[in-house]
Amino acid sequence: MTNADRNTTAAPLDRSDNRLRDDQSFAGALRAFLDRVRSGDLGMLPVAVGLVVISLVFTALNPVFLAPNNLVNLLFDCATVGVISLGIVCVLMLGEIDLSVGSMSGLASAIVGVLWVNSGVPIVLAIFIALGAGALVGVVYAFLFTRLGMPSFVATLSGLLALLGMQLYLLGSTGSINLPYQSELVRFGQILIMPDWLTYALAVVPGVALVLGGLSTNRQRIAEGLSPIAVRLVVTKAVILTAALVFAGWYLNLGRGLPWMFALFVVLAVVLNYGLTRTKWGRSMFAVGGNREAARRAGINVKRIYLSAFVLCSTLAAAGGILAASRLASSSQQAGTGDVNLNAIAAAVIGGTSLFGGRGSAWSAVLGIIVIQAISNGLTLLNLSSSLRYMITGAVLAIAVIVDSLARRSRVSHGRG
Amino acid sequence: MPHTNPASAEPILRLREISKSFGAVSALTEIELDVYAGEVVALVGDNGAGKSTLVNILAGVHQPTTGTIEYLGQQVTLASPSAALGMGIATVFQDLALCENLDVVANLFLGHELSAWRLDEVKMEVRAWALLSELAARIPSVRLPIASLSGGQRQTVAIARSLLLDPKIIMLDEPTAALGVAQTAEVLNLIERVRDRGLGVIVISHNMDEVRAVADRIVVLRLGRNNGVFTADTSHEDLVAAITGAAENSVTRRQKSRAERDGQERPHDQR
Numbered sequence: 001m002t003n004a005d006r007n008t009t010a011a012p013l014d015r016s017d018n019r020l021r022d023d024q025s026f027a028g029a030l031r032a033f034l035d036r037v038r039s040g041d042l043g044m045l046p047v048a049v050g051l052v053v054i055s056l057v058f059t060a061l062n063p064v065f066l067a068p069n070n071l072v073n074l075l076f077d078c079a080t081v082g083v084i085s086l087g088i089v090c091v092l093m094l095g096e097i098d099l100s101v102g103s104m105s106g107l108a109s110a111i112v113g114v115l116w117v118n119s120g121v122p123i124v125l126a127i128f129i130a131l132g133a134g135a136l137v138g139v140v141y142a143f144l145f146t147r148l149g150m151p152s153f154v155a156t157l158s159g160l161l162a163l164l165g166m167q168l169y170l171l172g173s174t175g176s177i178n179l180p181y182q183s184e185l186v187r188f189g190q191i192l193i194m195p196d197w198l199t200y201a202l203a204v205v206p207g208v209a210l211v212l213g214g215l216s217t218n219r220q221r222i223a224e225g226l227s228p229i230a231v232r233l234v235v236t237k238a239v240i241l242t243a244a245l246v247f248a249g250w251y252l253n254l255g256r257g258l259p260w261m262f263a264l265f266v267v268l269a270v271v272l273n274y275g276l277t278r279t280k281w282g283r284s285m286f287a288v289g290g291n292r293e294a295a296r297r298a299g300i301n302v303k304r305i306y307l308s309a310f311v312l313c314s315t316l317a318a319a320g321g322i323l324a325a326s327r328l329a330s331s332s333q334q335a336g337t338g339d340v341n342l343n344a345i346a347a348a349v350i351g352g353t354s355l356f357g358g359r360g361s362a363w364s365a366v367l368g369i370i371v372i373q374a375i376s377n378g379l380t381l382l383n384l385s386s387s388l389r390y391m392i393t394g395a396v397l398a399i400a401v402i403v404d405s406l407a408r409r410s411r412v413s414h415g416r417g
Numbered sequence: 418m419p420h421t422n423p424a425s426a427e428p429i430l431r432l433r434e435i436s437k438s439f440g441a442v443s444a445l446t447e448i449e450l451d452v453y454a455g456e457v458v459a460l461v462g463d464n465g466a467g468k469s470t471l472v473n474i475l476a477g478v479h480q481p482t483t484g485t486i487e488y489l490g491q492q493v494t495l496a497s498p499s500a501a502l503g504m505g506i507a508t509v510f511q512d513l514a515l516c517e518n519l520d521v522v523a524n525l526f527l528g529h530e531l532s533a534w535r536l537d538e539v540k541m542e543v544r545a546w547a548l549l550s551e552l553a554a555r556i557p558s559v560r561l562p563i564a565s566l567s568g569g570q571r572q573t574v575a576i577a578r579s580l581l582l583d584p585k586i587i588m589l590d591e592p593t594a595a596l597g598v599a600q601t602a603e604v605l606n607l608i609e610r611v612r613d614r615g616l617g618v619i620v621i622s623h624n625m626d627e628v629r630a631v632a633d634r635i636v637v638l639r640l641g642r643n644n645g646v647f648t649a650d651t652s653h654e655d656l657v658a659a660i661t662g663a664a665e666n667s668v669t670r671r672q673k674s675r676a677e678r679d680g681q682e683r684p685h686d687q688r
């Protein structure tokens with residue numbers, strides 16, 4: 001080996017190629033970030049920009065928009081469709097789609113209403129049966145897709161109609177079942193709020209976890225002879241994150257406070273995020289979405305991955321439907337119809353999960369649904385009819401998909417997969 | 418050659434009358450192939466001769482239409498790539514089969530990640546560097562997505578991946594097609610090293626010098642059929658004749674006309 005090869009003999013394993021730019025400093029990190037954005041790896045950027053623009057516009061039009069209690073309501077609304085959107089992230093990750101999540105959520109709310117209110121089945125059991133129905137529908141989709149080769153688009157489109165039919169059949173002639181107002185389920189969907197101190201305590205957790213995780217990774221990396229990660233960057237990130245969360249908690253506490261239902265949604269997102277980024281299952285999801293045949297040749301059980309995604313998606317859709325029923329205190333024929341489907345899909349795409357598979361994150365559902373609900377909430381405050389709301393939401397989805405395809409084209413030409 | 422004498426041992430892999438047809442095309446017809454431990458078998462043949470098809474069958478990607486495969490003395494069916502990998506048959510595919518959206522470490526460990534429920538990224542990264550340096554890889558960072566690597570770098574990643582699981586047989590489908598001089602030499606060294614460790618190696622290449630430098634036996638396929646087994650000291654002309662199916666072929670014609678153009682005597686007078 002010549003000197004040029006080994007001019008940095010003492011450098012850690014992963015820093016020995018001198019073509020690699022050092023992105024460990026603040027300036028370096030910023031440069032790396034700009035590079036990523038320029039090459040089409042937009043991540044959460046569009047959603048962040050979108051949120052700022054939306055807040056400015058709607059606050060200018062009606063100052064009530066930013067009132068703490070309006071935001072609390074917004075978070076209540078986010079949780080229902082947001083949970084559905086988490087499932088959509090899973091199927092989009094594989095480059096597939098589930099168009100029946102709206103109907104599935106409606107069916108789940110009908111199941112809970114009929115079993116619990118009409119037949120007197122214990123509420124917990126009714127909820128489990130509804131979730132089980134969701135899982136079963138996912139199994140059917142996976143079977144149609146992996147065994148019979150039916151495109152998920154078609155399978156779930158027919159599912160959309162079939163599930164809606166089942167929902168109407170279950171609800172029968174009455175068409176709607178009111179859930180008791182005093183029940184825990186309805187209170188959970190309408191009034192249960194976290195105590196202030198707990199909100200603040202939880203606001204600190206992500207930052208602390210980030211720093212502790214970073215330090216432990218660092219210790220392990222140094223022990224193994226790899227270059228340390230930039231602790232300063234991690235700490236900065238954690239400080240900014242904690243400040244933002246504490247501020248958000250404080251602001252919500254000026255009103256009613258943080259809804260438990262939204263907390264449940266965030267917990268589900270955290271779990272899904274861990275699954276996608278830190279487990280073998282998540283790795284396989286990305287691999288199958290990126291290159292199905294390569295994943296198969298690497299020994300991954302591709303059919304099982306598809307099964308897991310479809311089952312998760314339908315089950316989460318059922319969960320979202322139950323949350324929606326508790327939010328509205330009713331199971332009705334309208335539940336899950338209208339824009340539920342599109343909002344759930346739009347949220348995931350707006351948040352940065354690609355329609356083309358192999359790229360996405362659980363957080364995209366959280367941020368995306370906040371954007372969607374903010375638009376919907378703002379338009380409602382302006383007393384605009386739902387016809388206009390639909391048109392605007394449709395346009396937002398179109399813009400999100402355009403951004404996604406343009407970014408993908410740019411990524412391909414910049415070698416970022 | 419430091420390997421065990423094939424004649425004295427059972428082959429670890431024995432293919433009998435393997436045929437494979439894709440619809441009307443019979444890609445392979447009654448192929449016979451033995452691979453012994455500690456031996457490098459080169460598989461040569463023209464484009465479309467069926468080399469990759471044979472490798473894909475052994476990798477569990479395709480199922481043979483007829484024929485039997487014996488592995489370690491047992492008749493086996495390689496129903497899926499994971500079955501083949503599980504038995505210790507590792508493959509570097511001609512199209513590499515990498516996931517472009519994942520980084521180098523993720524691709525190396527794909528399907529075999531360390532600690533499934535809490536991925537050990539640090540251990541995987543260290544192991545990745547160790548594997549890659551064994552191949553004299555020139556990869557700036559193992560955290561780059563495959564999409565941003567050069568063709569040769571990708572090939573190195575694919576080769577490194579095949580070593581990960583301590584296989585008994587390694588199949589390399591044109592492993593050096595995109596490699597630089599140093600990397601090709603490292604791959605040839607590597608082939609000899611794993612051979613000396615007692616592994617069976619099947620290597621496909623169109624480069625006859627390379628084949629003769631590294632192979633213990635050279636198996637020629639022609640139009641999906643066996644067309645002879647040769648040793649490393651077989652002359653270039655005989656190999657080319659077996660591959661193209663005629664003593665008088667485009668390669669010899671080209672050499673002939675070139676020799677005449679240069680006004681020199683033809684090096685070999687053939688028949």
Ligand SMILES: Nc1ncnc2c1ncn2[C@@H]1O[C@H](COP(=O)(O)OP(=O)(O)OP(=O)(O)O)[C@@H](O)[C@H]1O
Nearest residue numbers: 439442444462463464465466467468469470471511
């Ligand atoms: N998946 C497939 N479907 C249909 N036909 C195929 C398929 N794979 C290979 N074939 C056919 O089988 C024959 C052998 O192909 P194969 O890829 O094995 O050739 P090869 O020897 O690897 O050639 P090369 O040197 O170009 O890589 C070709 O005629 C090809 O058209």
Ligand SMILES: [Mg+2]
Nearest residue numbers: 468469470511
């Ligand atoms: Mg080939």
